[in-house]
Amino acid sequence: MNTIKSITLYHLMINDVKKIGIKFAPDNLIQGLVKGLPDPKWSEQHQMAYIPNTKEHLELLLDTFRGVVWINFNRFYPNKPVNSHNENVDVAWFRKRKLPPGYRACPEEYLLKLELKRYSNSTVRIYVSFFEMFINYYKEKELYAIDESDIRAFLQEKIHNNVSNSYLNQAINAIKFYYEVVLGMPNRFYAIERPRKEFKLPTVISKDEVLAMIASANNLKHRCIIQLLYSAGLRRSELINLKLTDVDSKRMLIRVEGSKGNKDRYTLLSNTALADLRAYYREWKPRMYLFEGRKAGKYSANSVLQLVKDAAIKAGVKQTVSPHVLRHSFATHLLESGVDLRQIQVLLGHGSSKTTEIYTHVATNTFKNIINPLD
Template structure:
């Protein structure tokens, strides 16, 4: 939160009120949610540079959302923008529900990119740096989000129970997920070499490893292979869930490992799992 307060303020650019940041902090919203809300709300208030924030009404909100639609912003961004605006008027200012009549665009339902097991192995095997290899292994074998890998501490690795504790994950929830034997072996080698102090993965100055560093590791690994898919940290998580489902793991167990609040979120993997289609005979083969 301090990063938002210490930002440089360009002339003429309106920033979120301090009360907005305070409320986000008190409600302990996740960092990614905070970034999204602040960015969306500031885009809204800067759309009306000559109007006081508290003078903006439902008509102004509609006009702003129409502008987003006409400029081809995604449905998810438009919904996030509405949420960020509602947060200010209804949560920060404590006003009654003012914007419930404003239509929401339908949520986009895009299927996730999934790697095959051989592609995952290839990406991990071409990664020679042991720290980088451990990061990729954890993204896949534990189904972790990028932020969850970055927040891991050495004590979170429970080698006796072969579990990993994920603290304060999305929605401020703790959970346990799987620790693979091969990943544990690599982690032990890594720990002896690097001796991390606070976080499991740290930079050269012993600070928490950065999200951009993980993105670079993945980009570098993909370039060493013939894989043409767009691979991100979340692709490994999608692949973990899909492969578990293909192996017959119950959907509720996958939901628990991923930390999803609802099975509806987890059900998307039934649309990409290969065993969903195995019982269907292609008409060309009939």
């Protein structure tokens, strides 16, 4: 059986100079072709050959290998689509900040690339925060001179401070964004290990507790917000971005636009919620967004979080309840009532069924037919 010969290209930084890394399985033909490239060398650290990274050298490499072996570009050329439906990125806060003396600010090109990619405002703040934390850890070192060992030392220091795996992953994403996206070196730090993924069950409250929260809401507006978060399985960001036109009372659906992953979807509109929404509309008269704050702008995410927490406390719910807990409860209660997992996946807007499958671990009907060995 003939094995297809292939090479994989990487971006490397050797002695502060950009190189093209060439990784391949031992093969006499490929080794001979690599030796014919300009100034080829071997990196023990990366376990691959490399040549100087110039446009001319890349073209020569492609001419040498094209039609002879398969060239894998997945780690060399970026292939992520630019987001097109996200909110406008507001970076005024970044430029207006008052920084302490000697503080190393995020490079302007980093911010411009985040704007170009149209990352959400929350992602921009997270990336800038983590990247500045990193570059101030190495304040005296030029950014191009930082290598894998430096990143590992930074992450190790954070691990000693008992940060979460999610925290470490966000730090890695922010660092890799600069080298791989801003500087155009995809998978520059491909050898950096990520923490093992944690498996945590979602927090779920009972339907009676949800109803008690709705009854405990301060006013009609808060009541409608809690109802929609639960009955439509909405994320907090999705709720505050809902417009009046997104509520389709004829088909009893809610249109969710540009949600996580820039995906649109439809989800359920509850008859109970619709009756309260109509009363809310007559009383509050929102103009564009379904829920508005002062000056007819979007209702704030913090306000949504606080009103949910307050309602849970008033209702005597023992767990800490967030808007996402209501979303988890929506999915779990649907599964317990016999709704197909694939339908729940569509309603939640999950890209993978594996994400939705987590609710099988908390749905009580999963265990009802199991006879306990003690009994």
